[in-house]
Amino acid sequence: MIHFRNVSKIYSGDVVALRNINLDIQHGEFVSIVGQSGTGKSTLLRLLILEEKPSAGKIFFREKDLTSLGHREIPLHRRRIGVVFQDFxxxxxxxxxxxxxxxxxxxxxxxxxxxxxxxxxxxxxxxxxxxxxxxxxxxxxxxxxxxIARALVHHPELLVADEPTGNLDMINTWEIMELLLRINKLGTTVILATHNKETVDRINRRVIALDKGIVIRDQQEGKYMI
Ligand SMILES: Nc1ncnc2c1ncn2[C@@H]1O[C@H](COP(=O)(O)OP(=O)(O)OP(=O)(O)O)[C@@H](O)[C@H]1O
Ligand SMILES: [Mg+2]
Incomplete structure (x- = not known):
């Protein structure tokens, strides 16, 4: 469903946020992106929702190259993706x-x-x-x-969540995680950027770990840290 091919993102001021990322995410997966602060997690998500463009490489979403979408196709693409942030x-x-x-x-x-x-x-x-x-x-x-309801209203194929539990206590965090898992079970692919070790370890799903813009680990049934 999603393919990153040699994707790099360099912000102005020569800040290298992502370096030569190659990733494949299948329809129906639940993927947690983990890693230290400033390591490129949000950048990766922002590229998917077309808030940023890669400096090099290509990103395919359902066989379409996101870097070559025309103006009219961009709103259609965005409707296919629900987005949830830390601040609601x-x-x-x-x-x-x-x-x-x-x-x-x-x-x-x-x-x-x-x-x-x-x-x-x-x-x-x-x-x-x-x-x-x-x-x-x-x-x-x-x-x-x-x-989350607002993000789901277009019945998106993909739900992207950037630190959705960052402002929540432990009980609410777990309830939101359970909700994301249920949404995933109903057929929506979920990509989550998170610092929450406990929940990542508990759900036993795919974990992609970034370090300074590089994928250092990509494991099915992964843990927050090895
Ligand atoms: N708009 C921007 N302009 C310049 N540099 C940026 C911009 N956005 C992010 N960066 C830089 O790119 C790098 C990656 O940032 P990003 O926000 O993707 O990290 P992150 O992994 O999401 O961090 P956090 O866990 O703190 O949310 C950082 O060095 C950051 O300072
Ligand atoms: Mg971030």
Missing amino acids: KLLNKRTVFENTSFALEVAGRSSRDIRRNVSQILEIVGLAGKSDKYPTQLSGGEQQRVA
Whole structure:
């Protein structure tokens, strides 16, 4: 589904964030990207969602070379990927329902379609009873669930999560991880950048370890550290 071929990313000021990355991620995988701060995890994710362009190499997503997408194809590509961040980036003046439905409204979907879709997704993330609440009335874990609901609303093939549990306590962290695993089980490929050793060790899924922009380890059923 995803192929990185000799991908490097050099930011301005000669900061080498990724060096000659080669990776293949299959549809349906759950992949954790681990490594020290500044080692290129977020950069790797940003390349996938086209927030950054590689300085060298190619990235293929479902056989398409992302570096050669035309202007019109970029929004379509982005809709195929749901994105979740450490800070939930919710709209505080909008309810849970509105935060989740926003992207569908922008896409011009009918209100019936939107209601059905949003209810289904709020059910999946365990927020069915909270659709009229505002983000400030929710716990951190619940806010992250809203962000996940929003990311899922287009039924993306891939969910990219950059430190989604970075602001959460241990219990909420594990609940969010369980939710990500469930979403993965329902068929969505998940790529997670994380510092959370306990959860990576507990879930026993593929682990890609980066060090200074290089893949130093790529293991199925991997651990945070060897
Ligand atoms: N927009 C940018 N301009 C210049 N340098 C950048 C930019 N974004 C990131 N970098 C640099 O690229 C390197 C990789 O950063 P990146 O954010 O990918 O690391 P990370 O592994 O996600 O770190 P963390 O665990 O702290 O989130 C770092 O040296 C960082 O300072
Ligand atoms: Mg990061």
